[in-house]
Amino acid sequence: MKPEEIKNMQPNTEDNRTGEYTESNDRLTFMNNEENLMKKLEQHGYREQFKVQKDRLVSLTTGKKYKSADVKAVNFYRFEGISDPDDMSILYAIETCDGAMGTLTDAYGRYSDEDTGTFMKQVEIEKKLHGMNG
Numbered sequence: 001m002k003p004e005e006i007k008n009m010q011p012n013t014e015d016n017r018t019g020e021y022t023e024s025n026d027r028l029t030f031m032n033n034e035e036n037l038m039k040k041l042e043q044h045g046y047r048e049q050f051k052v053q054k055d056r057l058v059s060l061t062t063g064k065k066y067k068s069a070d071v072k073a074v075n076f077y078r079f080e081g082i083s084d085p086d087d088m089s090i091l092y093a094i095e096t097c098d099g100a101m102g103t104l105t106d107a108y109g110r111y112s113d114e115d116t117g118t119f120m121k122q123v124e125i126e127k128k129l130h131g132m133n134g
Contacts, residue, residue, distance in 0.1 A: 034079045034091055034105070041103055046093050048102025052116040059100060068122035070097040076125065078108055092120065 049060040056065040075093040088108035095101050106116040 034077075034089060037077055037091060038103060041093055046101045046103055048094075048100050050094055050102050050104040052104070052113070052119045055115075055119060057094070057096075057104070057119065059102065061102070062100070064098075064100070066096050068119055071095075071123050073104075073120065073123050073125040 073092045077091045079089050090108045092104040
């Protein structure tokens with residue numbers, strides 16, 4: 001938009017919003033921090049916790065190990081620290097070839113774990129478009 005167009009804009013007289021809200025007006029409030037999102041993912045079956053160790057994804061729940069070809073990241077989420085923007089993390093929603101579902105967390109940026117980053121570059125990332133509204 002050109003500056004003169006902005007200057008000549010008229011207010012929307014049909015806007016009926018009051019500006020007063022008793023609750024959040026978006027459906028994604030569970031994504032406002034990593035803890036809320038992890039709880040929501042757990043409600044959708046992503047209950048296992050994973051870590052990367054020696055080129056394998058390891059379930060902290062069962063101890064089972066997976067090669068990158070046996071793992072799919074169905075979604076990922078990035079978070080920035082509340083008090084320090086450099087305190088960033090990435091949370092992956094993981095599904096394995098045998099049906100295990102869980103999460104993998106890594107720092108993002110200069111504090112990231114090199115092994116996790118290398119492993120995840122080999123993992124197929126296929127974002128599911130299903131919502132988590134329920």
